């Protein structure tokens with residue numbers, strides 16, 4: 311018989327925290343600003359003629375930044391090469407970022423299909439990300455260490471049963487909204503709790519940030535995972551670690567929640583700006599092709615160049631139903647008028663939508 315250890319071994323309190331700590335006036339004020347920005351983003355994505363363009367772009371950006379927070383570093387170029395060039399031999403970090411992308415996509419499908427997120431779902435996401443079956447931690451020894459000083463700053467719960475109970479409590483918190491606390495505030499709270507449970511051997515930071523975006527979809531605040539929230543965290547990484555810790559050491563929920571709410575507001579706004587820029591570039595490109603290459607112009611063709619910032623003959627053949635010869639003529643024509651730039655990669659030629667690429671690089 312297994313003996314379930316006493317709860318007192320674990321000092322991480324269950325959710326929810328006291329409402330008076332998480333619904334202060336500053337939090338409520340910031341919450342309304344964040345909610346407005348997010349609603350605008352949702353509204354804008356609803357009106358997009360082709361949301362796939364945006365979804366593809368933002369998911370890859372989010373994957374890159376969220377992995378970057380964990381020092382898994384790659385470049386946009388390497389990512390697109392790995393996605394689209396057969397001859398590419400992606401390095402370890404690039405592969406890891408692409409797995410993040412898959413895990414985020416998979417998680418989105420899961421949420422949409424089931425309408426809830428439970429511990430099993432979270433385990434499935436982490437498994438996709440880390441490519442292993444380890445599941446929840448069963449062995450002690452995990453500790454969060456300060457990178458610079460090597461000093462242990464936090465030892466998460468060490469016992470499988472405690473971890474399972476805490477996850478069960480988190481799961482209820484994610485799916486039950488009787489408490490009436492704004493979902494944006496709850497997002498910040500659940501992220502702290504998930505990171506503090508630290509339920510896996512590895513991938514907790516990244517899985518937690520995937521859950522953040524999925525949570526917005528779960529609560530109907532976004533339809534697609536198009537919030538580039540990790541860009542804020544990576545730019546304010548010191549505060550991210552410090553404030554996570556201050557919830558624990560100083561019961562400072564307020565600054566942590568404000569941090570996350572500001573992140574939502576700022577990244578909703580920057581994502582809106584990015585959408586507007588992409589739309590503008592799309593319209594300009596459309597006009598130019600209509601003018602200079604009226605015989606090959608179609609809206610579907612332009613969309614292809616934006617869905618895949620790195621394009622190739624095969625994509626046009628598969629997605630537009632044209633012959634290889636025609637596809638090659640189209641791409642070369644587009645290069646001649648300055649929209650694409652070709653690069654020989656192994657046996658194939660990749661065509662880069664240079665203006666889009668530069669726009670994305672700036673973030």
Ligand SMILES: Nc1ncnc2c1ncn2[C@@H]1O[C@H](COP(=O)(O)OP(=O)(O)O)[C@@H](O)[C@H]1O
Nearest residue numbers: 380454464505506512513514515516551554555
């Ligand atoms: N003091 C802290 N309290 C709670 N969570 C923390 C603290 N410091 C860092 N974290 C979280 O732990 C994450 C790193 O955990 P880890 O399992 O290594 O993630 P990954 O494998 O994705 O790198 C950070 O991104 C952060 O979310």
Ligand SMILES: [Mg+2]
Nearest residue numbers: 380512513514
């Ligand atoms: Mg790690």
